[in-house]
Amino acid sequence: MAQSFENVRLLIADQSPMVRTGLRGALFSIGFRNITETGSFIKLHDLIEQDAIDLLISSSELEGNDTGFLVSEMRNQRLGPNPFLVVIALLANAEPDYVKKVIDSGADDLLLTPIQPDQLILRIEKLIRSRKPFVVTHDYTGPDRRTKARAFETHSAPMVEVPNPLKFRAEATNLDGTRLNRSVAETAITMNRIKIERYAVQIDWLVTHIHATIRDGVTTDPATLAPYTGKLSAVAEDMLRRMRGTASESFSPPVEDLLNTARRLEIDPVMVPFAELERLTTLSRTIGRSLGSPAPSFRTTPCAPAPVCAPLPPPSRARSA
Numbered sequence: 001m002a003q004s005f006e007n008v009r010l011l012i013a014d015q016s017p018m019v020r021t022g023l024r025g026a027l028f029s030i031g032f033r034n035i036t037e038t039g040s041f042i043k044l045h046d047l048i049e050q051d052a053i054d055l056l057i058s059s060s061e062l063e064g065n066d067t068g069f070l071v072s073e074m075r076n077q078r079l080g081p082n083p084f085l086v087v088i089a090l091l092a093n094a095e096p097d098y099v100k101k102v103i104d105s106g107a108d109d110l111l112l113t114p115i116q117p118d119q120l121i122l123r124i125e126k127l128i129r130s131r132k133p134f135v136v137t138h139d140y141t142g143p144d145r146r147t148k149a150r151a152f153e154t155h156s157a158p159m160v161e162v163p164n165p166l167k168f169r170a171e172a173t174n175l176d177g178t179r180l181n182r183s184v185a186e187t188a189i190t191m192n193r194i195k196i197e198r199y200a201v202q203i204d205w206l207v208t209h210i211h212a213t214i215r216d217g218v219t220t221d222p223a224t225l226a227p228y229t230g231k232l233s234a235v236a237e238d239m240l241r242r243m244r245g246t247a248s249e250s251f252s253p254p255v256e257d258l259l260n261t262a263r264r265l266e267i268d269p270v271m272v273p274f275a276e277l278e279r280l281t282t283l284s285r286t287i288g289r290s291l292g293s294p295a296p297s298f299r300t301t302p303c304a305p306a307p308v309c310a311p312l313p314p315p316s317r318a319r320s321a
Contacts, residue, residue, distance in 0.1 A: 233263055
């Protein structure tokens with residue numbers, strides 16, 4: 001199919017005016033016309049929130065802030081209505097931990113600066129032809145780059161074919177975005193449902209670990225348990241956010257009870273009676289039965305509406321990194 005970049009909404013986000021000008025010129029030469037540029041972290045946040053971007057080419061930091069934070073918030077449906085905009089991240093260095101951090105934000109592709117315009121153009125064309133499906137786990141949503149299963153992932157993390165706004169705008173003969181918007185909304189529903197399923201799996205793993213650690217006398221030190229109790233609270237909080245205002249909200253009481261206990265465990269595990277710790281295990285199993293289910297490893301179409309397959313409430317403004 002013939003393609004034209006004229007209607008693709010492109011944002012170039014970089015601290016350097018020289019870099020932005022160079023990228024603008026290169027991309028203008030191949031047909032991009034709807035080009036916005038910024039060196040502002042706040043403006044990048046706002047444009048994502050307004051769903052004003054199809055393709056984002058951004059440095060990994062703006063004004064000392066981690067742009068990957070915004071990408072992750074967007075992918076996890078906490079910022080803006082569209083978690084599927086195409087993202088190419090520009091890296092200042094190739095240090096492994098730094099690269100992993102950017103990958104874990106959910107970017108579609110990475111390029112090490114300084115970049116050659118031809119290299120960037122080839123990556124854009126590749127993303128139009130063959131965007132990777134998204135994988136959904138408890139702590140990551142984005143292009144599938146799995147290398148090994150995590151210890152607590154007892155089920156294979158599912159993949160989802162997601163809308164490609166870049167491809168849609170480049171190949172559209174009719175600029176009415178109704179079809180794209182419908183696809184985005186339906187796929188976001190699917191992602192929300194899968195995320196809740198993944199959370200149910202992780203809650204079970206975390207509760208089992210915390211319970212065994214305290215029961216067997218390994219430790220009751222709040223600082224030692226904090227990575228697990230803190231994560232349990234965070235997962236339960238986000239699960240409740242995803243359930244709020246949907247049919248699945250009727251299953252929220254055990255999640256609320258579990259969250260209350262998790263918060264008390266964060267403060268001082270010794271103050272939580274063992275009977276309540278036993279009840280935590282019961283709650284996690286109830287949550288698993290109600291909200292978690294083995295997911296197929298690959299999904300090519302959005303799911304039909306189901307108790308937890310429902311739109312998310314409007315996202316709140318993201319915090320600055």
